[in-house]
Amino acid sequence: MSKRVAIIGIGMTKFGELWDKRYRDLITEAGADAIKDAGIDGEDIEGLYIGSMSPGLFAGQEHIGALVADYSGLSGIPATRVEAACASGGLALREAYLTIKSGAIDIVVAGGVEKMTDVSTSSAMIALMGAGDQEWEAFKGVTFPSLYALMARRHMVEYGTTIEQISQVAVKSHHNASLNPDAQFPFKVTLEQVMNSAIIADPLRLLHCSPITDGASAVVLASEEKAKELVDDPVWINGSSSATDTIALHDRKSLSRMDSTIIAGKKAYKEAKIKPRDIDFAEVHDCFSIAEILAIEGLNFCKLGDGGKITENGETEIDGRIPINPSGGLKGKGHPVGATGIAQAVEAALQLRGKAGKRQVKDAEIALIHNLGGSGATTVIHILKRN
Amino acid sequence: MSEGLAIHWRLIPQRYNLVGTECLKCGEKFFPPRQLCPNCRRVGEIREVKFSGEGEIYSYTVIHTPPEGFEFMKPYAMGVIKLIEGPFLTAQLVDCKPEDLEIGKRVELVFRKIIADGSSGIIRYGYKFKLKD
Amino acid sequence: MKVGIVGYGVYIPRYRIKTEEIARVWGADSKNISNALLIHEKTVPAIDEDTATISVECARNAVQHAKINPKDIGAIYVGSESHPYAVKPTSTIVAAAVDAVPELTAADYEFACKAGTAAIQTTMGLVKSKMIRYGLAIGADTSQGKPGDVLEYTASAGGSAYIIGTENLIAEIHDTYSYTTDTPDFWRREGQEFPSHGARFTGQPAYFRHVIKAAKGIMNKNKLKPDDFDYVVFHQPNGKFPLKAAQIIGFEKKQITEGLVTPYIGNTYSGSTLLGLAKILDDANEGEMILAVSYGSGAGSDAFIIEVTKENEKRRNPKPLQRYIDRKEYVDYATYAKFKGKIKGVKLEKP
Incomplete structure (x- = not known):
């Protein structure tokens, strides 16, 4: 059994509406970048884990493992698609991590990909609703923004969270995205712009919602032995956890907190033998602005109910007490659902290597990445540490 | 994209009449129904139970960007309803204006068209809720 | 029975x-x-x-x-x-x-x-x-x-x-009686979105003839006359037709007012006579007599003699x-x- 597992290479496409790129172009581009970054060759790869939420509905394509291996020129190696809605990428990373940890193989690529712009917006919304309960939510005309709106309403009522505080999440994300050349929306927005943007599902507005995005990301994972042999700057995975909750939002114990995040967070901190205050920055799943508030509360960066306040106080900014989403998050960087969990690992590795440019978090040593599926039915968390 | 015919057909008692289940072992009631009690699992004893259709608004939103098929309903209200028997469900709130909605307001079940499968497919009916008079 | x-x-x-x-x-x-x-x-x-x-x-x-x-x-x-x-x-x-x-x-x-x-x-x-x-x-x-x-x-x-x-x-239904002919006053052909009608032909030879014949027919059969009834309700394609029919048969305005709902809700077609009857039953008391006469284009009328029971008050x-x-x-x-x-x-x- 391998003692430790490291990220030794990272790669990512630009995120956005990539009209001239196909599903297979995106993932092979990200994968090739990651392998190049690791300074290894295709022959060194022993397995693939690909996170992809709904290629069947977005591109009519299933059987993703073989497709990706084929177009990467790696036919012959085992390849597995991992699916947990928007947490598909994070879960692919975890499966790759566990495989190396088991000692079965030493070098694995974990990738994530989604090509979302080949269908209409309303078809994309139907595909995304696959992450909810088809029989008891989607059938009724429920959309994902509306599920998060139902949570936002409860959070506002139970904790006095204001729409200004929720909007501040988006302002901060866009500010960070403006420093990220790979982001889908590399520009700033004002609080007024957020609060006056088109209403989507009351109280959530357009600028509280992550966009529909094409993109892919990949990381190369290696066993401790191989990592030390191959690279000078491995990023160590010190904690990996995953937890689930009810598929339908209405069956949750509470709508104002994210129990899967709370459970997975405790496990990850325990495995990494650290406390929340030891985290230098986090990439969390802000598919909607309220989700970031629920995430930072669930991860214990503040008390339950205080997420809006610490955002308003600037504590989550890049130079704040606990920088959240220096990449721009899902809101600013874009959210190609299956790619998101891996893209968070790419950002964390870049930051821990000290190579994040203008958005660099100073002296970052320990990072947490938090990837959510559906309305919170799956959470995947990883804790990463620089060499 | 529509559900298969049988998916809807086998759920008609649930979608028309809120037929859920309860576990005789622990007493918890389930709607939407569960065939395995999450508390007692294999030792649970599940039987059918019909819910009254009365409840209150636990949370709500007004959808302005609907999915395919629901475009001409917009804006429409969606609520998480707490049934008086305990369980929660998600349903549209009809015959009301957004400003009439409030957490805690009493609601009751109505029978409405949910969606049709194109102009020649079946019409799927089911529960929605309205504010109680 | x-x-x-x-x-x-x-x-x-x-x-x-x-x-x-x-x-x-x-x-x-x-x-x-x-x-x-x-x-x-x-x-x-x-x-x-x-x-x-x-x-x-x-x-x-x-x-x-x-x-x-x-x-x-x-x-x-x-x-x-x-x-x-x-x-x-x-x-x-x-x-x-x-x-x-x-x-x-x-x-x-x-x-x-x-x-x-x-x-x-x-x-x-x-x-x-x-x-x-x-x-x-x-x-x-x-x-x-x-x-x-x-x-x-x-x-x-x-x-x-x-x-x-x-x-x-x-309420007890004492009797029912129908009057039916083949009269094409209003119709909708298969596949057509909207119905067609014969304009003024829908009046005298259609609505009035059938409603009046059915009302008179059931009263004759049961040896009753308009003043034996507390209420009368007809099919109500508009507010005017039932008032005119009532007048022709010999009912007074007060007998028909209670069940006249079309001015406020419109013509609910198959629901029309039955909603008018419901409106009467909502407040009717034991022993009160109701004459209900529907009309369907094509054409026919069904008449009913109804007596309200104590149960309706309870x-x-x-x-x-x-x-x-x-x-x-x-x-x-x-x-x-x-x-x-x-x-x-x-x-x-x-x-």
Whole structure:
């Protein structure tokens, strides 16, 4: 059994509406970048884990493992698609991590990909609703923004969270995205712009919602032995956890907190033998602005109910007490659902290597990445540490 | 994209009449129904139970960007309803204006068209809720 | 053996459009139309309402009022000229929704505006012959009028359901009598969206002839005359026709006023006579006599002699029609057109 597992290479496409790129172009581009970054060759790869939420509905394509291996020129190696809605990428990373940890193989690529712009917006919304309960939510005309709106309403009522505080999440994300050349929306927005943007599902507005995005990301994972042999700057995975909750939002114990995040967070901190205050920055799943508030509360960066306040106080900014989403998050960087969990690992590795440019978090040593599926039915968390 | 015919057909008692289940072992009631009690699992004893259709608004939103098929309903209200028997469900709130909605307001079940499968497919009916008079 | 009404239920949609709003769109003189048709406003079904949902709502109210076990309902007939399916019954949807399934018979009826009363007659026969314990008869419609046509001022939506049985009657049906001819005054051909009508031909040879013959026929048969009745209710295609028919037969205005609902809700077609009757039953007392006469184009009339029992005073309908009439929200013509699917492509359906 391998003692430790490291990220030794990272790669990512630009995120956005990539009209001239196909599903297979995106993932092979990200994968090739990651392998190049690791300074290894295709022959060194022993397995693939690909996170992809709904290629069947977005591109009519299933059987993703073989497709990706084929177009990467790696036919012959085992390849597995991992699916947990928007947490598909994070879960692919975890499966790759566990495989190396088991000692079965030493070098694995974990990738994530989604090509979302080949269908209409309303078809994309139907595909995304696959992450909810088809029989008891989607059938009724429920959309994902509306599920998060139902949570936002409860959070506002139970904790006095204001729409200004929720909007501040988006302002901060866009500010960070403006420093990220790979982001889908590399520009700033004002609080007024957020609060006056088109209403989507009351109280959530357009600028509280992550966009529909094409993109892919990949990381190369290696066993401790191989990592030390191959690279000078491995990023160590010190904690990996995953937890689930009810598929339908209405069956949750509470709508104002994210129990899967709370459970997975405790496990990850325990495995990494650290406390929340030891985290230098986090990439969390802000598919909607309220989700970031629920995430930072669930991860214990503040008390339950205080997420809006610490955002308003600037504590989550890049130079704040606990920088959240220096990449721009899902809101600013874009959210190609299956790619998101891996893209968070790419950002964390870049930051821990000290190579994040203008958005660099100073002296970052320990990072947490938090990837959510559906309305919170799956959470995947990883804790990463620089060499 | 529509559900298969049988998916809807086998759920008609649930979608028309809120037929859920309860576990005789622990007493918890389930709607939407569960065939395995999450508390007692294999030792649970599940039987059918019909819910009254009365409840209150636990949370709500007004959808302005609907999915395919629901475009001409917009804006429409969606609520998480707490049934008086305990369980929660998600349903549209009809015959009301957004400003009439409030957490805690009493609601009751109505029978409405949910969606049709194109102009020649079946019409799927089911529960929605309205504010109680 | 007595036969009669064990319970009944009504339903009309919440939305209304005023006569003057429709007249505004078509450049018509609204005062003139209002006076000529005696119509002030009509109900408008929401985009997610149709004859099946209206039937279910009034049927559930009827079961609730009758306080019966729905499994004891042995037959359900839904009369309508706007069944949501051309082939596939509305009555099975109702049967499932009131939980009367599976041991019962069910079918849909169509006889223009009198399909609901035809359903009552059928269930009367079934309960009297002891083939079933209770029958559920429904008249409901979401009727259509061609845009700009005179029908558009009245064609509305609503329904009423009656549980017919032989015990615990809130009203006894002493007799029923029908008058039927082949008279093409109003019709809708298969596949056509809107009905057509014979304009003034719908009056004297159609509505008036059948309603009057049926009313007189049943009174003669039972040796009764207009003053033996406390109330009379006719099919109400508009507010004027039933008033005129009442006058011709010899009823006084006070006998017909209670059940005249079309001026406020429009012509609910198959629901029309039954909603008028429900309005009377909501407040009627023991011993009061009601003459009800429906009319369906094509053409025919069903007449009923009904006597209210003590049970109706003990067991008042918890959801009276007036409550539904008072609960309303006005919409403009554009919203009405959207709700009714009059705008091309506007439907609550997946592609």
